[in-house]
Amino acid sequence: MDGPAPLGAELYNPQLKMLSSPLRRCILTQKVLPSDMMVRFELTRPPPTPAGPSPRLVCQPAKMMHSRFEDRSQGTTGKGMWVACWRSAVERLAQKGAYKRLHASAAMDPKTIGLKTHSHLVRRVVQETEVMAGRMKGWQGAWIESEDDIPVRRTTREGLEELWQAHVAGTTRRIAAILDLSPLPPSSDASNPSPKVAAFLPTLTNRRIPYFRLAPFFDSVVVHPNSLPIWPKYADDNPTPAADRFLANIRANLDGTISLLQRRLVRRVGPGSTVAALAEPRGEGDLYVLFAPLIDLDPSRYDEAEQAKAEAVVPLIVALIRMRLWTGEGWAAE
Structure with missing residues (x-):
């Protein structure tokens, strides 16, 4: 699409949505960036201990959760700072002590x-998956007229190639992103894509479709998954790693949504139709494809159903891009 993006296009394009977020100044580099490409920290006062109130203020991550799950720290002062969404930048900030511009007694543990x-950031990805699933489950049945109206599809390596060919030919909705939920192998380079899909992915110099393998990023998560209310309370001695629980939750949300929308499609078109046959569950796979509108559609002409389908996957992809920025890979690709 040549020329400027149509009015409202930022609602349906993850990159445009990030770039159109409010501008903020990085306290470390003094560069002005869209806030979706940054992370915020706020001064909080730790709860009092038996020895008495803590004399120090602590810088804690803030406003990174979805508003539905936001857990504002008790004692927050509301005074904060922004820094580029990059682990090296945040750790450098903690080491240099630039955060003390907020308050001389502030503390931020670099370790x-x-x-x-x-x-x-991991929790935000999981939360966006749940919110997306809940939003799609509330869609009207009339909105699902074909398989292309389902913005998420589970597939295999072979199925992904077919979808890519349809994407190139323009016979299906545009592929917006690929999620790989395959677990980490016992011993391998965890930073590489899984072998079954690596040969298909675009190279770093020609990355046409964003690809996100979640297991390596989730592997070092330290937050207990009981923080999400939709999960049952696990025993403290449950041996399942938190990363595996997060991946299982994402898979359950995506599979549940796909299954529900496929059943609605079958009921609408009739079980004996060709469309119903195409909507039947396919082979198991670890790859999930997120679809977006065709790139040449004008968002200002969308009806309610088209708007809902267009914006359905955008918040999740934004959370995934922030995850990639945090590792440094996203900045290198810019």
Whole structure:
């Protein structure tokens, strides 16, 4: 699409949505960036101990959760700072002590602040998956007229190639992102894509479709998954790693949504139709494809159903891009 983006396009394009977020100044570099490409820290006063109130203020990650799950720290002062969404930048900030511009007695532990921020970003991805699933489950049945109206599809390596060919030919909705939920192998380079899909992915110099493998990023999460209310309370001695629980939760939300929308489609078109046959569950796979509108559609002409389908996956992809920025890979690709 040549020329400026249509009015409202930022609602349906993850990159435009991030770039159109409010501008903030990074306290470390003094560069002005869109706030979706940054993380915020706020001064909080720790709760009092038996020895008495804490004399220090602590810088904690803030406003990284979805508003539905936001857990504002008790004692927050509301005074905060922004820094680029990049682990190295945050750890550098803690080491240099630039955060003390907020308050002379402020503290930020360089050994733990990276892990805390990392875990907040992981939780946001899980939260956006749940919110997206809930939003799609509330769609009207009339909105699902074909399989292309389902913005998420589970597939295999072979199925992904077919979807890519349809994407290139323009016969399906545009592929917005690929999620790989495959677990980490016992011993391998965890930073590489899984072998079954690596050969298909675009190279770093020609990355046409964002690809996100979640297991390596989730592997070092430190927050306990009981923080999400939709999960049952696990025993403290449950041996399942938190990362595996997060991945299982994402998979359950995506699978549940796909199954529900496929059943609605079958009821609408009739079980004996060709469309119903295409909507039947396919082979198991670890790859999930997120679809977006065709790139040449004008968002100002969308009806209610088209708007809902267009914006459905955008918040999740934004959370995934922030995850990639945090690792440094996203900045290198810019």
